[in-house]
Structure formats: structure tokens, C-alpha cells
Amino acid sequence: MQERKRLLICGGGHASLPAIKMGKHWQKHGLEVLLVSAHPYLYYSGAVPQYLGGFFDEDEARIDLKKLCHDYGTSFICASVKEVDGEAQTVVISTGKQLHWDYLFINTGVRSRNSDYDHAHYFPVKPMQRLVQLFGKLESAATAGLKILILGGGAAGCEIALNLSVSNHKNIRSVTLFEADDRILSSFPERLSAVVRRALAENRVSISCKRKIAGDEISQLMSDYDIVIDASGNMPETERIKHGLTTDESGRIRVHQTLQSADYPNIFAAGDCALVGESGYMPVGVHAVKQGALFRDVMDAILRGSALPAYKPWPATPLILSQGQSRGFFVSGKLVFSGRWCIILKYMLDMNWLEKYTLPRSERRSWFRLIYDGFTRTKKAKPPQS
Ligand SMILES: Cc1cc2nc3c(=O)[nH]c(=O)nc-3n(C[C@H](O)[C@H](O)[C@H](O)COP(=O)(O)OP(=O)(O)OC[C@H]3O[C@@H](n4cnc5c(N)ncnc54)[C@H](O)[C@@H]3O)c2cc1C
Numbered sequence: 001m002q003e004r005k006r007l008l009i010c011g012g013g014h015a016s017l018p019a020i021k022m023g024k025h026w027q028k029h030g031l032e033v034l035l036v037s038a039h040p041y042l043y044y045s046g047a048v049p050q051y052l053g054g055f056f057d058e059d060e061a062r063i064d065l066k067k068l069c070h071d072y073g074t075s076f077i078c079a080s081v082k083e084v085d086g087e088a089q090t091v092v093i094s095t096g097k098q099l100h101w102d103y104l105f106i107n108t109g110v111r112s113r114n115s116d117y118d119h120a121h122y123f124p125v126k127p128m129q130r131l132v133q134l135f136g137k138l139e140s141a142a143t144a145g146l147k148i149l150i151l152g153g154g155a156a157g158c159e160i161a162l163n164l165s166v167s168n169h170k171n172i173r174s175v176t177l178f179e180a181d182d183r184i185l186s187s188f189p190e191r192l193s194a195v196v197r198r199a200l201a202e203n204r205v206s207i208s209c210k211r212k213i214a215g216d217e218i219s220q221l222m223s224d225y226d227i228v229i230d231a232s233g234n235m236p237e238t239e240r241i242k243h244g245l246t247t248d249e250s251g252r253i254r255v256h257q258t259l260q261s262a263d264y265p266n267i268f269a270a271g272d273c274a275l276v277g278e279s280g281y282m283p284v285g286v287h288a289v290k291q292g293a294l295f296r297d298v299m300d301a302i303l304r305g306s307a308l309p310a311y312k313p314w315p316a317t318p319l320i321l322s323q324g325q326s327r328g329f330f331v332s333g334k335l336v337f338s339g340r341w342c343i344i345l346k347y348m349l350d351m352n353w354l355e356k357y358t359l360p361r362s363e364r365r366s367w368f369r370l371i372y373d374g375f376t377r378t379k380k381a382k383p384p385q386s
Contacts (some may be wrong), residue, residue: 005031007299008091008101009074010063011108011237012037012082014044014285015271015292017357019105020065022296023074029303033074034101036093040066040078040106041126045156045285046350052135053163055325061132063357081108084243085343087262103302105295106253106269110236110283113216117223124230125156137227138169145173151213153179154187155284155319157231158196162323165203175205176225180212180232187282191336192329197340199323206293235376248275251285257310259269259295270295281313289353290314320346325378344374 007026009016012035023033047061069076077099083092084106091096112124123134138146148164150157161177177184177200183192184207200207213221213232221228239251244253246262253269254262257277261267270276271288281287294311301308316333320342323329328342346372355364365373 005102006100007103007105008099009033009035009037009105009107010084010091010241011106011273012039012042013107013109013271014042014288015107015295016107017042017063017068017220018292018296019299020068020074021072021296021357022299023069023072026299026303027073028318031103031299031303034077034099035065035074036077036079036091036099036138037065037082038078038080038094039127039129040064041129043132044077044350044354045128045271046093046346047354048128048129048132049147049156049159050322050324051132052138052160053167053324054135054169055163055322056165056376060354063354066359068357081241084245086244086261086267089266102363103299106238106243106267106273107271107288107292108241108273109288110229110234110272111237111240113233113235114150114230116219117215117218117230119219119228121227122218122222123227125160126234131229132227134227136172138164138167140171141322141348142276144171146171146226146229147173147224149221150175150177150229150231150233152233153177153181153184153207153209154231155321156183157229158184158200159321160229160231161200161205162196162203162321162329163370164260165200165205166324166326166370169207177205177207178213179209182209184209188331189336192331195336196321196329199327199329234272238269238273245269258298258308259291260298260308268295268298276311276313279313282317284319286314286319287315304361320349322346330379340378344371344378347374347377 042063047056048055051061066076079093079095081091086297092098111126115124123131125131150161164175183193190299236251252275255269255274259268270291272283297309318332328346330337330342
């Protein structure tokens with residue numbers, strides 16, 4: 001009889017979802033799939049800024065990992081991985097239990113650099129489980145007249161500012177954005193910075209550039225503002241795991257184009273906690289999603305005994321920033337567009353992707369239906385405040 005093997009997925013991130021869905025299929029090939037993830041839900045970062053603005057329900061912005069595993073024959077343990085031993089092929093999880101694996105896929109994402117800072121009104125953007133608690137604060141009647149500060153004018157900070165600026169939260173008095181560089185969205189073309197800056201200014205968000213905040217200054221800011229949202233920088237979650245694998249200088253696990261680690265061919269990593277090849281791509285969800293599909297194909301090839309496929313990154317990273325339901329900002333390489341059609345496109349792409357992991361095939365919407373729903377939702381959008 002064929003010996004049963006185990007694929008252990010460490011972290012239920014965007015990149016792990018295609019493999020989770022292979023549970024039943026791979027069982028037929030003698031491979032058990034086990035997910036160990038720190039939280040029962042994965043928040044979809046593409047939809048969280050709109051959720052914070054009140055434009056999506058919470059269930060439209062998250063994936064129930066436990067249910068997904070159950071539906072697709074993958075086992076699930078809700079715990080954090082603390083140690084990885086590549087020689088013994090084991091992990092130790094937060095309950096103290098040791099688990100054996102034959103293949104290990106690491107997909108833990110990142111966390112905000114200052115996420116250890118503990119304050120009821122401080123919200124690092126990662127982990128997202130903490131960021132989404134902000135919604136309750138914004139809705140609570142006990143917190144009227146809120147002065148909000150967002151640290152970091154990159155894509156995450158700007159998208160949150162864009163959504164809060166047009167939200168219906170009555171408690172928000174002001175939104176301020178601090179950016180360390182001399183312009184917001186400094187990794188993107190100047191045209192994107194200009195249109196987003198204008199959209200923020202139209203909605204009374206004040207932007208202060210060349211404001212670099214050190215970790216120890218956050219407590220001072222907490223006394224000047226009611227809420228601080230920290231989008232100023234992340235570190236790989238794997239920095240908190242004892243693993244001994246080769247990393248780059250920021251702590252991302254180095255993997256080959258086949259997603260195999262530089263140290264062990266049966267350890268794989270993908271998403272924000274990994275660096276695939278030598279390419280200097282931006283660590284965002286679109287790459288994690290592409291790498292997730294590749295990992296599924298790599299495992300399939302291993303089970304079939306065929307050649308492993310290799311990763312080909314997107315030539316340019318496509319992103320759409322949302323501003324509520326009224327407007328989107330599309331950027332890919334030097335191309336920049338904005339307008340209502342961008343937010344309709346974002347809605348269609350996001351929902352099509354999410355429904356693959358939240359709904360049975362028979363209940364998923366067709367592209368035609370998504371276009372229709374995208375138009376209907378954006379029609380209801382309120383014009384920006386003047
Ligand atoms: C506000 C915001 C908006 C964004 N919008 C976009 C966008 O529109 N488009 C885009 O491309 N990118 C976007 N991003 C970036 C995107 O969130 C990340 O690139 C993406 O989440 C990376 O996915 P991942 O697969 O690496 O892991 P993640 O999706 O980050 O998931 C990691 C998982 O691992 C779990 N975990 C962590 N540590 C452990 C551990 N020790 N043990 C077990 N489990 C663990 C976590 O609970 C989580 O479920 C945005 C980011 C932010 C902050």
C-alpha cells in the first residue's frame with residue numbers, strides 16, 4: 001500500500017487557497033493536506049479598505065478558512081506555527097504540539113513593524129484581524145468627533161484614507177496622512193500620486209509629506225490623535241518563527257522559481273513572506289495569488305512525477321485603489337487611469353476571486369451578473385463631499 005504523506009500549510013494566506021481546495025483530490029494520491037493558521041478567517045485585503053469605509057459587509061471581505069477546509073477535505077488547526085525544523089520535518093505550534101510533515105508550504109504574510117505596540121486606539125494594517133476592529137470604533141457612538149491619523153502614504157495607507165474620506169461614518173472629524181517621502185505613492189508614477197492627492201484633498205484629508213515617524217514616537221501621536229492607523233511598513237511574519245531558512249535582508253524566505261526554499265526541496269514559501277528568485281517585485285496580493293496557483297501546480301507535478309513549473313512574475317504589478325463605490329484608481333507600470341469604470345472592474349475581479357473560496361460553484365455569479373451588480377452598486381454611490 002502507498003505510504004500516506006502530509007502537506008502542512010503554515011498560514012492560510014491568499015497564496016494558500018488553491019492548495020487548500022485540492023484536499024480531496026490529493027488524498028486520492030496519498031497526500032493529506034493540513035492547514036495551520038493563526039486565525040479562522042482570512043481577510044481579503046482588496047476589500048478591507050472598502051469594508052472600513054462601510055461599503056462592504058464584513059462577510060463580503062473575508063474567507064472562512066475552517067469552512068473552506070471542511071468543504072474541500074483539508075484538515076484545519078487554528079494555531080500559530082512557532083518553530084520549523086527542516087531536518088526533522090516538524091513544526092511546533094502555539095499549543096505546544098509538534099506536527100510532522102513531508103512537504104511544508106509557508107504562507108504567513110507580513111505584520112506591521114510596530115504591531116507589538118498595544119493601545120486600544122492603535123491599528124496596524126497587518127495583521128488584518130486587528131485592522132478590521134477599527135470598524136467597530138468608527139461606528140461606536142462613544143467615539144464621536146474622531147481625529148484620525150494614518151501613518152504611511154503607500155498604497156495601503158492611501159486606500160484607507162480614500163475610503164474613510166468618503167465614508168458615512170458620522171464620528172470622523174478629520175483624517176490626516178503622514179508620508180515619510182516627499183510625495184504619497186512614491187513607488188508609483190507621479191500621475192497616480194497627483195490624482196490620488198487631489199481626490200484626498202477634495203474630501204478634506206490633509207497630507208503631510210517628509211514626516212518619518214519612528215516606532216517610539218507613536219505614543220506621543222496617540223495623545224494628539226484619537227486613532228492612529230499604521231501603514232508605515234511591514235516585516236515578514238516568519239521573523240517570529242524559529243526556522244533557520246535562508247532569507248533576504250528583510251527576512252523574506254528565499255525560494256527558487258519553483259517556490260522551493262534554497263535549503264530544502266520539500267519546503268516551499270510564497271506570498272509576502274517569500275522572495276521568489278532574484279526579482280525585485282513589489283510584495284502585494286496579486287503576486288501572492290499568482291504564486292498560490294503555481295504552488296498548486298508544483299504539488300500536482302510532484303505527485304505525478306513530472307517536471308516542476310516555474311514562476312513568471314507579472315511584468316508590471318496591476319493594482320486598483322478604491323474610493324468607496326464611486327471611483328477607482330488603476331495603475332500598472334506607467335499606466336494610470338481613474339474613474340467609475342475602474343471601481344466596477346475592481347468589484348468584478350475581487351468578487352469573482354472571493355466567490356471561488358466562499359461559494360459553491362452553482363451559486364457563484366457569472367461575469368455578466370458581476371458587471372450588472374458592479375454598475376448597480378456604483379450607481380448608488382454618493383458624490384464626494386465638497
Ligand atoms: C490595507 C491593505 C490593502 C491592500 N490591498 C491590496 C490590493 O488591493 N491588491 C493587492 O495586490 N495587494 C493588496 N494588499 C497587500 C496584500 O494584503 C498582501 O500582499 C497579501 O495579503 C499577501 O498575501 P499572503 O498570501 O502573503 O498572506 P496573507 O494573505 O497576508 O495571509 C497570511 C496568513 O497567515 C496567517 N499567519 C500569520 N502568521 C502565522 C503563523 N505563525 N502561523 C500560522 N499562521 C500564521 C495569518 O493569520 C494569515 O491568515 C493590501 C494590503 C493592505 C494592508
